[in-house]
Amino acid sequence: IDEFQDTSDFQWNNIRPLLEEAVANGGKINILGDPKQAIYRFRNGNVELINTLSKMATEWKNGNQPTDKNVFNNHTAIEKIPLDTNYRSLENIVEFNNQYFKNISFFNNEKINTIYQQLNQHPKKSNIGGLVELTLIPNKCDNIDEMYLNEIKRIIEQVQELGYTWQNIAILVRKNKHGVEIAKYLLDNNIDIISSEVLLLKNDPHVRFVISLLQYINNPKDNIAKTNILIYIAKQKKLSYNTDLDLESLTNQNNDIEQFITKYYNKFNLLKLQKKDWYQKVELLYHIFNLDELKSPYLLTFLNFVATFTNQQQYEQHQFFDYWEEKKDKISIVCPPNINAVTIMTTHKSKGLEFPIVIYPKYKSNHKQESHWVNIDNKSLNINEDSKLPTSIVTFSKNTALSVWNKEYQQEINDNLLDNINVDYVVFTRAQNHLYIIKEKESKQENTIDNYLEQFFSNPTEPSKHKINRIEDNYDIVRYTYGTETYPTKKDTNQDKQIIKITETKSFPIQAKIQTHSLKTLTEAAQWGDLIHAWLSKIIYPNDIQKTLDMIDHTRTLYNNEKEQIKNLINNLFCPQNKELLFGPEGSTIRTEVEISNLTRGIRRVDRLIIAQQNVYIIDYKTGKEHHNAYSAQITEYAEILTQMGYIVKTKTLIYLSKSDNEIYVHQV
Numbered sequence: 270i271d272e273f274q275d276t277s278d279f280q281w282n283n284i285r286p287l288l289e290e291a292v293a294n295g296g297k298i299n300i301l302g303d304p305k306q307a308i309y310r311f312r313n314g315n316v317e318l319i320n321t322l323s324k325m326a327t328e329w330k331n332g333n334q335p336t337d338k339n340v341f342n343n344h345t346a347i348e349k350i351p352l353d354t355n356y357r358s359l360e361n362i363v364e365f366n367n368q369y370f371k372n373i374s375f376f377n378n379e380k381i382n383t384i385y386q387q388l389n390q391h392p393k394k395s396n397i398g399g400l401v402e403l404t405l406i407p408n409k410c411d412n413i414d415e416m417y418l419n420e421i422k423r424i425i426e427q428v429q430e431l432g433y434t435w436q437n438i439a440i441l442v443r444k445n446k447h448g449v450e451i452a453k454y455l456l457d458n459n460i461d462i463i464s465s466e467v468l469l470l471k472n473d474p475h476v477r478f479v480i481s482l483l484q485y486i487n488n489p490k491d492n493i494a495k496t497n498i499l500i501y502i503a504k505q506k507k508l509s510y511n512t513d514l515d516l517e518s519l520t521n522q523n524n525d526i527e528q529f530i531t532k533y534y535n536k537f538n539l540l541k542l543q544k545k546d547w548y549q550k551v552e553l554l555y556h557i558f559n560l561d562e563l564k565s566p567y568l569l570t571f572l573n574f575v576a577t578f579t580n581q582q583q584y585e586q587h588q589f590f591d592y593w594e595e596k597k598d599k600i601s602i603v604c605p606p607n608i609n610a611v612t613i614m615t616t617h618k619s620k621g622l623e624f625p626i627v628i629y630p631k632y633k634s635n636h637k638q639e640s641h642w643v644n645i646d647n648k649s650l651n652i653n654e655d656s657k658l659p660t661s662i663v664t665f666s667k668n669t670a671l672s673v674w675n676k677e678y679q680q681e682i683n684d685n686l687l688d689n690i691n692v693d694y695v696v697f698t699r700a701q702n703h704l705y706i707i708k709e710k711e712s713k714q715e716n717t718i719d720n721y722l723e724q725f726f727s728n729p730t731e732p733s734k735h736k737i738n739r740i741e742d743n744y745d746i747v748r749y750t751y752g753t754e755t756y757p758t759k760k761d762t763n764q765d766k767q768i769i770k771i772t773e774t775k776s777f778p779i780q781a782k783i784q785t786h787s788l789k790t791l792t793e794a795a796q797w798g799d800l801i802h803a804w805l806s807k808i809i810y811p812n813d814i815q816k817t818l819d820m821i822d823h824t825r826t827l828y829n830n831e832k833e834q835i836k837n838l839i840n841n842l843f844c845p846q847n848k849e850l851l852f853g854p855e856g857s858t859i860r861t862e863v864e865i866s867n868l869t870r871g872i873r874r875v876d877r878l879i880i881a882q883q884n885v886y887i888i889d890y891k892t893g894k895e896h897h898n899a900y901s902a903q904i905t906e907y908a909e910i911l912t913q914m915g916y917i918v919k920t921k922t923l924i925y926l927s928k929s930d931n932e933i934y935v936h937q938v
Contacts, residue, residue, distance in 0.1 A: 270299070270302075275309040320380075326347040329346050330348075361736065362752070363390050369722075370385050381687055402750050421440060439622075448464055536557045630707045630708075631707065645660060802876065821836055853881055857879050865910050877889075890924050900923050
């Protein structure tokens with residue numbers, strides 16, 4: 270069992286009977302964990318489980334029967350094997366962590382002392398050098414956040430001068446909001462970053478704008494969506510809220526916002542957009558608002574997300590916003606591996622990872638009043654026996670210390686202190702070569718972890734004293750260093766890997782789409798063709814025919830005459846005599862809107878591909894006039910690519926779909 274220190278009581282009680290059974294039958298259990306890295310109490314992780322097992326192991330070692338049977342039955346020996354060699358960090362970082370955390374008995378907390386008093390890691394013999402730097406910024410100034418950002422940039426530039434690259438650097442933060450602020454600052458300063466939180470589509474302002482547009486198109490009375498649209502346009506066009514924009518009046522009148530939008534984006538047409546499917550809406554919005562010119566990886570990934578929704582069958586089309594709400598916290602840009610960019614992540618996500626350079630901005634945390642379940646002592650509260658409660662929720666604050674729940678309050682204070690110390694330990698031990706800590710100067714001499722950190726550097730004792738240096742600069746900033754700067758190894762600076770910038774990411778689906786139907790010359794015929802292709806792509810196997818017809822009946826984006834036209838085309842196309850043509854031999858695999866490519870020809874999209882083992886049957890739909898030569902060359906190109914991929918092309922079929930008479934024309938190439 271790995272990461273045992275974060276196991277909850279519920280998890281342990283579920284797995285414990287299995288483990289006891291295994292041990293009773295001669296088995297052996299290996300449990301790996303480090304109570305110093307227990308940082309998931311907010312997910313009910315209980316560090317006391319591993320502490321108790323550790324205590325039981327000590328009792329066995331001393332020849333005594335363990336006294337605590339609540340965690341594990343004591344019918345077998347428990348052995349504790351400390352792993353005291355640190356293969357990750359350089360010597361000075363290991364020494365700093367040993368001295369800093371080992372002396373944390375400063376807090377006079379029994380649980381903390383039990384966990385940290387035995388800390389004594391040894392660095393790998395060849396891991397010499399290493400640097401720890403503490404930067405203290407003034408706590409009484411108006412631009413504290415800016416000072417944090419400037420210090421981060423200074424450190425990045427400083428380690429670059431030593432030979433480190435962006436991909437060697439990780440910035441670890443306690444809260445996502447700080448990660449977002451740092452990411453924006455670094456990007457504004459032309460420093461590439463990678464961050465799971467920052468790369469979420471929902472955090473991109475352009476994607477949020479498109480979502481608001483879709484919400485407005487879906488419901489023109491949505492005042493929140495209208496407000497977001499107006500604010501975005503105002504920022505893009507640098508409008509004045511006083512003279513150019515009256516949010517209150519605009520958001521209360523449906524016609525005004527469309528008139529306002531068309532004043533700056535004259536191709537916007539609400540009625541036309543309402544008739545499109547989701548993919549077509551988004552693609553057209555990109556063109557109307559010039560978003561396609563941004564070549565934004567966020568927008569391109571979002572378009573792919575919409576395409577996935579359009580082609581799936583689990584959700585009805587009117588459930589798009591439900592689908593977005595379900596997925597938005599997970600959908601992000603997929604970055605290539607080995608990208609040369611600074612990593613930004615939360616301290617919790619960094620666990621188990623390592624980085625040559627770690628930067629840790631320790632922003633001041635505002636302790637919120639939190640509610641906790643407590644056991645009720647009905648007698649002390651003078652509660653009537655008939656109405657007594659076994660438990661209740663109590664909001665903990667300083668006043669709680671004066672109440673009957675003083676014991677519970679003090680326990681929470683101690684547990685919270687351990688959480689903060691453990692988070693620091695996790696961060697400090699992620700660094701391989703350099704660890705940079707940035708924090709505000711302490712204004713009060715309180716018994717806090719931040720005060721202890723500052724005192725460790727400002728009032729050093731042996732054996733740390735001879736390795737600590739104090740530096741001051743012109744901005745009332747104080748820096749302390751422990752150890753010396755260390756140059757990167759060849760492994761750290763290996764640049765033979767592929768380097769790709771996020772800003773150059775391209776989405777092949779939209780690229781291929783624009784090549785064939787440029788949105789700038791989008792005609793009514795091309796719009797009809799896109800619509801037909803979208804509906805036909807939903808029919809993969811025979812049982813999809815009726816499902817698609819039903820979906821057309823229930824869609825709100827088509828007029829009744831358009832619904833009938835599309836349904837007639839589908840019925841005429843998927844008639845019994847075309848069954849073998851469209852579904853191939855029995856047992857075939859069918860794919861629609863398939864992207865194929867080779868190194869020289871780029872991406873091509875096949876409307877319908879039937880795969881029967883190594884044999885393939887290519888079908889391409891055409892809604893325009895018959896151009897056998899041009900279309901034959903196109904489908905022949907598809908065949909050549911598939912042949913290079915190892916398939917045997919059996920047939921190449923062009924199917925012309927006539928809008929005027931609903932007739933189907935089949936042409937074999």
